[in-house]
Amino acid sequence: MGFEEFLGNQRIVSALRGMLRRDRVPSALLFTGPRGVGKFTLARMFAEAANCERLKDDFCGECAACEKIGRLANPVSLVERGLAERGESADAAAVERMPLIIETHPDVWLLIPDPVRLHTPVARPMIRVGQLRAVQRAAYFRPQGRRRVFILDGADTMRWTDADVFLKILEEPPECATLILLAPAPDSLLQTIRSRCLQFHFAPVPSGEIESFLESRTDLKPAEGKLAAQLSSGSPGVALSLDLKESARLRTSVLRLIEQSVSGEKYGDIFAATAQLAKQEKESFENVLGLFYSLLTDLLEVSESPKASLPRNPDLRREIESVGKKINWQWLLRATEGLDRLDSRLRRNIGRQLGLDAYVSSLSVR
Ligand SMILES: [Zn+2]
Structure with a gap:
């Protein structure tokens, strides 16, 4: 003690x-x-x-x-x-x-x-x-x-x-x-x-330190501890309370939404998905936006170097690479700027889903 x-x-x-x-x-x-x-x-x-x-x-x-x-x-x-x-x-x-x-x-x-x-x-x-x-x-x-x-x-x-x-x-x-x-x-x-x-x-606490901390304090398997440490962005408390399954599910659904919008899928389908995200109860909506940022950053990294380590979403590499093939640098720039605007609109309390719908529909590459 x-x-x-x-x-x-x-x-x-x-x-x-x-x-x-x-x-x-x-x-x-x-x-x-x-x-x-x-x-x-x-x-x-x-x-x-x-x-x-x-x-x-x-x-x-x-x-x-x-x-x-x-x-x-x-x-x-x-x-x-x-x-x-x-x-x-x-x-x-x-x-x-x-x-x-x-x-x-x-x-x-x-x-x-x-x-x-x-x-x-x-x-x-x-x-x-x-x-x-x-x-x-x-x-x-x-x-x-x-x-x-x-x-x-x-x-x-x-x-x-x-x-x-x-x-x-x-x-x-x-x-x-x-x-x-x-x-x-x-x-x-x-x-x-x-x-x-x-x-x-x-x-932020270095990821390696969090990993050994998790090893000594929890019964996570080494690979899970490593992933939790990476996803925690240097916060031991976040790493400890992270639900890895839920986190992967949520990140996958955000990535899927990005993919749907990139490939210009029907708005009806996209809006059903944004409705799901907008009513997330476990995660604050701020966190959902954080996931968009983290996936866009990894998409940027993977488009710049195929060997990028993708520290934010190491478990979704295959999926990220596949979306990465469909977009270019200009798209990423537009997507990030749009996200900044959405972020500031939500800070002014504009409806979550409306904002998210407008944002996602602006991402189509067609
Ligand atoms: Zn004492």
Whole structure:
């Protein structure tokens, strides 16, 4: 147990341990990097180390504090319980009055974008002002252990208009508390917030390291571990949670859709396929677009060099090569530009399927 279990980004681990060792911990840290790269895991480990009863710049994983904080490692059921306690009929006011706070040790709070869970469709999950106000009050309490740690996962979902609550905390930094903000990229947060945090950017973990990690932690066969590591784009968390069969199915159906449109198949058939994709529930639509990008990139690579390694879709080489024969460079350029436009339209909430239909029909080579 301890920081040695953390995979990748060792420079950040050493910096955090150095702060703990010297008792010089800033009141706000910002961890940025792709989903699954380890931001939350390292934040939780830091909270354990900051309160471990035996160690100062590491954590034993066994003392009472470590045991309690360590439960945050699997937050799904804790979040479910928190939502159940608040009740399914939570309305907007209740959501602010009873902020969703995950707490397994009195000094360590985890805040996630509140999914609200009303019976009717609601806005996207976000960090609510009620959650921020609760942090604002609690940040100045004396810790029972050594340090209060507030982990704000999805800090980028905070409304910009609520950011002043947060800024107030940072303007009068609490002595024994640290806020750790997690976000995909620095520019997803207001400059005023960003500039008050000590920033750490998490780089993708090399695929070979993820592969050996999977070998030691899971019962995946070596070839499956290698594929999962390659598909994870450097995120151990993604590699761990990847459903290889589902991933292959989804990527194959996106490639099939590209192929159908290239060969100018009937729109009726194509639209039936886009309808299937647009209502994917397991995958966010953003991920589906990511699959289009990854397949287009591999098509580009294979058209430039037949020996390209296709790191994004190594298992679909034969299928990609076959589509690659039917297209040229201009088509790829047009397809990529179209995808960029679709991506930005969807960000403005234009209907998924309409956008996808228009995009796919523009890909025909005829
Ligand atoms: Zn401990």
